[in-house]
Amino acid sequence: MxxxxxxxxxxxxxxxxxxxxxxxxxxxxxxxxxxxxxxxxxxxxxxxxxxxxxxxxxxxxxxxxxxxxxxxxxxxxxxxxxxxxxxxxxxxxxxVIKPGSRAALKASRNNRIGVIATDGTIRSNAYSDAILTKDPTATVVPLACPKFVPLVESNEYHSTVAKRVVAESLKDLKKQDIDTLVLGCTHNPLLRPLIQNVVGPNVTLIDSGxxxxxxxxxxxxxxxxxxxxxxxxxxxxxxxxxxxxxxxxxxxxxxxxxxxxxxxxxxxxxxxx
Known part of the structure; x- marks a missing residue:
């Protein structure tokens, strides 16, 4: 049928x-x-x-x-x-949250998983809950990146402004020893090259979408x-x-x-x- x-x-x-x-x-x-x-x-x-x-x-x-x-x-x-x-x-x-969480657990080697998303998503703990329900031994490092959505919506995701905003937003994440990062906002993949550049080639990016x-x-x-x-x-x-x-x-x-x-x-x- x-x-x-x-x-x-x-x-x-x-x-x-x-x-x-x-x-x-x-x-x-x-x-x-x-x-x-x-x-x-x-x-x-x-x-x-x-x-x-x-x-x-x-x-x-x-x-x-x-x-x-x-x-x-x-x-x-x-x-x-x-x-x-x-x-x-x-x-x-x-x-989009559970599929992204499953993929992150599958990809991670050291069980330290970062999540970048909007204030609302981070505040809800939805990713932390989904990941830790499947694997309580994982460590989730959540980070709200409220400036990413406006960058994409104003069609500036290829700009030098975007490069600066992404670098500034993610600088604290680089100290967290994560090996996997969930793009926990569907706008984030449009900034993917900039995000990868900041976190480095050894961090696997997970596109929840x-x-x-x-x-x-x-x-x-x-x-x-x-x-x-x-x-x-x-x-x-x-x-x-x-x-x-x-x-x-x-x-x-x-x-x-x-x-x-x-x-x-x-x-x-x-x-x-």
């Missing part, structure tokens, strides 16, 4: 495209519906209850499009909203809901609550799609109060 319905992806902004990029590569037959809530980012400093509310607004939007699976392509939203979404939606809901697509692929097979027809029936669709042009500029670069198009939509209140 072939299920040609789309997989929904949601994020606070463009960071979730790092997850989509892996989906397009690993699951080329699957249709992607993506929404980025750029009008209200960053999610990191917001209270968990508010992040949960915004996550529901994105999920409701995607559910009206009859998606067959929902991927929370945002670590902050995964930490705040995954249990609630999973309990109340009648489709599989997959977050990329690891999540392995889970998506397994669940599609397990539930027998993969699209097995030879082509996509439905084209991919991308939505943003922010400026479509800004979103498109980053997406064209990151996804390597010169004809990329995004549609602006409104979701709830766009105020930052």
């Amino acid at each position: 072939s299920d040609e319905h789309a997989i929904g992806f949601m994020d606070s902004g463009v960071g979730g495209l790092t997850v989509v990029k892996q989906a397009l590569k690993q699951l080329p037959r699957e249709t992607v519906y993506f929404i980025g809530d750029q009008a209200r980012l960053p999610y990191g400093p917001r209270p968990g209850a508010q992040v949960c509310e915004f996550s529901w607004q994105m999920a409701d939007f995607l559910m009206k499009k009859h998606i067959k699976m929902l991927v929370i392509a945002c670590n902050t939203a995964t930490a705040a909203a995954l249990p609630d979404l999973r309990a109340r939606l009648n489709i599989p809901v997959i977050g 990329a690891e999540t697509i392995n889970d998506v692929s397994s669940v599609l097979d397990y539930l027998d809901i993969a699209n097995t027809s030879s082509t996509k029936r439905y084209p991919d669709e991308y939505y943003t609550t922010g400026a479509a042009a800004q979103f498109e500029a980053i997406a064209k670069d990151w996804l390597g799609q010169p004809d990329f198009h995004a549609t602006h939509i409104d979701l709830g209140s766009e105020t930052n109060d």
Whole structure:
């Protein structure tokens, strides 16, 4: 049986495209519906209850499009909203934290694992909990890097400013003897070369988003809901609550799609109060 319905992806902004990029590569037959809530980012400093509310607004939007699976392509939203979404939606809901945690434990040799993420994700202890539940002997070194999301969203991730901000943000991490570093925010892979340069070649970087697509692929097979027809029936669709042009500029670069198009939509209140 072939299920040609789309997989929904949601994020606070463009960071979730790092997850989509892996989906397009690993699951080329699957249709992607993506929404980025750029009008209200960053999610990191917001209270968990508010992040949960915004996550529901994105999920409701995607559910009206009859998606067959929902991927929370945002670590902050995964930490705040995954249990609630999973309990109340009648489709599989997959977050990015557990797949990243599993991959980190697999990669680490000295069991000292760093996690860089937003304030919200670090505050939730979601990575520490996920890693230590599987291996209580591990040491987790969490570090909030609130400046990374704005760098990416303002399309400055190739700039000399980005290089300086990444070096400054990660300087304390270099003393921690970690051998594995979880990119615990889906915006972080866009800064990957700069991050690797600062932490050095002996630290393995774990892209939680990329690891999540392995889970998506397994669940599609397990539930027998993969699209097995030879082509996509439905084209991919991308939505943003922010400026479509800004979103498109980053997406064209990151996804390597010169004809990329995004549609602006409104979701709830766009105020930052």
